[in-house]
Amino acid sequence: MELRKYQSWISEFYKKRNWYQYDPFIRSNFLSEEVGEVCRAIRAIEIGRDRPDEQQSAYQESLENLTEELGDVLDNLLIIADKYNISFDEIMTTHKKKLEQRYNHK
Template sequence: MNIKDYNKWVVEFYKKRNWYDYDPFIRIGFLTEEVGEVSRAVRSLEIGRDRPDESVQTTEFYKENLMEELGDVLDNVLILADKYGLTFEEIIHHHQQKLENRFSE
């Protein structure tokens, strides 16, 4: 599935569950929570958790967890963008232009 189709799918998925209706400030809270979970997933991969109440898992397990958490971050970003009428394509084009302008030699 390409990003445009996924963007449409995730918006409809969230709307069906009434998750789309959350205020953008609440959505930012969800996004922040998910970014924290990405941080934890990266830590698990890079240095481990070193907690007696958690068993050590395989690298594949931790990578799967990272993929899941990155997906949650992506979903929240796509929903926020949609609420403001922005598409993923517009965002990446704008960001690419910003970086090229800022770092052109």
């Protein structure tokens, strides 16, 4: 799926669920929470959780969890960008230009 189409779809989905209403300041806190869940998923894959009250997941199951958590991060980034009417195409183009200028790469 194209990122632009997904950004439009996720914005509509969030609006239907009444999740879009939160301002970017609150949304950024949701983003922080989801980034923490990505970190937890990576830890589970790389070094394990070392919790006697939890069963260790199979590698594929851990990857699926990481994929889901990365999706949650992406969704929050897309919603924040949408709130400011910024497309991911614009973000990627601007960021690429910044990196090329900063590090003198073309």
